[in-house]
Amino acid sequence: MRLRYIVLSTFVLASLFAFKGTQPEILIIGDSISIGYTPFVKSTLENKAQVFHCKGNAQYSSYGLSKLNDWLGNEHWDIIQFNWGLWDICYRDPNKPIDYTNRDKINGKINTTKEDYKANLETIINRLKQTKAKLIFVTTTCVPDNEPGRYDNDVQDYNIIAIQVMKENNIPVNDLYSISKQIHKEDGLGDNNVHYKAEGYQKLAIKVCEGLNKLIND
Template identity: 50%
Template sequence: MKKQLFLIIALCAILVGFDQDNKPKVLIIGDSISLGYTPHVKSALKDKANVFHNKGNAQHTGTGIEKLDEWLGDTQWDVIHFNWGLWDLCYRHPDAKTQGNRDKVNGTVTYTPEQYRDNMEALVVRLKQTGAKLIFATTSYVPEGEVGRFVKSDKIYNKMAVEVMKKHGVTINPLNRISKKVYKKHAAGPGNVHYTKEGYRLLSEPVVKYIEKSLGF
């Protein structure tokens, strides 16, 4: 009896593993905003796909160029949902006392809009080589009072990115527009680009929608 029970348990484990291995594989690449909504995406898609996030914070496009091959690994991804921008448009100064040395008065921008566009071009070319369906999420909202970022800079950088995405036929998730609405009620604090847990849940909804559409659900 014990032997039969053991065999049944082992068979169930094998079947569960087989089911997981055969689910589509989704990679989310992005900064802390994506780290906030990814758990909600995983939960929403748990029966449809295996969802992963790149290790750590994807930061700016320079970090992406340096680490993209490592993040992609040997996995055959079905969908890659990606974003860079908030770090690219941020001004920093080594003497600034704010978190991340943000300082839009005395600091230097990480990448100019033109540099951001060129970096994004290189990243998209590499991502297309994976054969995965690609989704770019426009950079989230920059609020008033952000110490290292200028209001409306997100619009400028998103314009650059959208040009690259249209050139390469990449699907665009207009997360910037949605994030601005969500921010009004669910900001983590004044001048803070981050969100409450409920804010991240709301941001995850369009991410889930675009991934499901790409997977044919």
């Protein structure tokens, strides 16, 4: 009886490890928008992949560069989805700390120039490629007209830069920007806030899962 129990236990453990090994591990790197939709992505893909978000808010691209090694750790990532943008295009008082309360698109200075944004993305990609993971970039979501620290025109300009960089590096792009405009109208937190209600994040997650599923099934 004891031998039978040991054999059965060994079989169960082996099966669990085997199952875990069949599921790709996905790392999502991004700001609070990605933090908002990640739980819905996890639940949607729970039978296909293990989904994780980087620790905390990825903020702006140069901050991401400083934290990238910590986020990647020693884990083997099969797929990495990444995005920077909303913090990069935010106008702030340069004499105050870089945080969510420091926003002034009238008198402030943009957080990251276009040249630095492009250079930061290129450096980030070089590091991400070292992981051998499949990579995918998601475009930055829209900015409503009365948001105090950002202009939607900047989102579009910086998305163009990012898309070109991804094209040069053969990295697929999942366009969240286009659908985010309608989603924000229906389920945003107002015309002065870039964030979404739960229903909005759930809709964004559907689009995110479309992009990730293509890499999972590839």
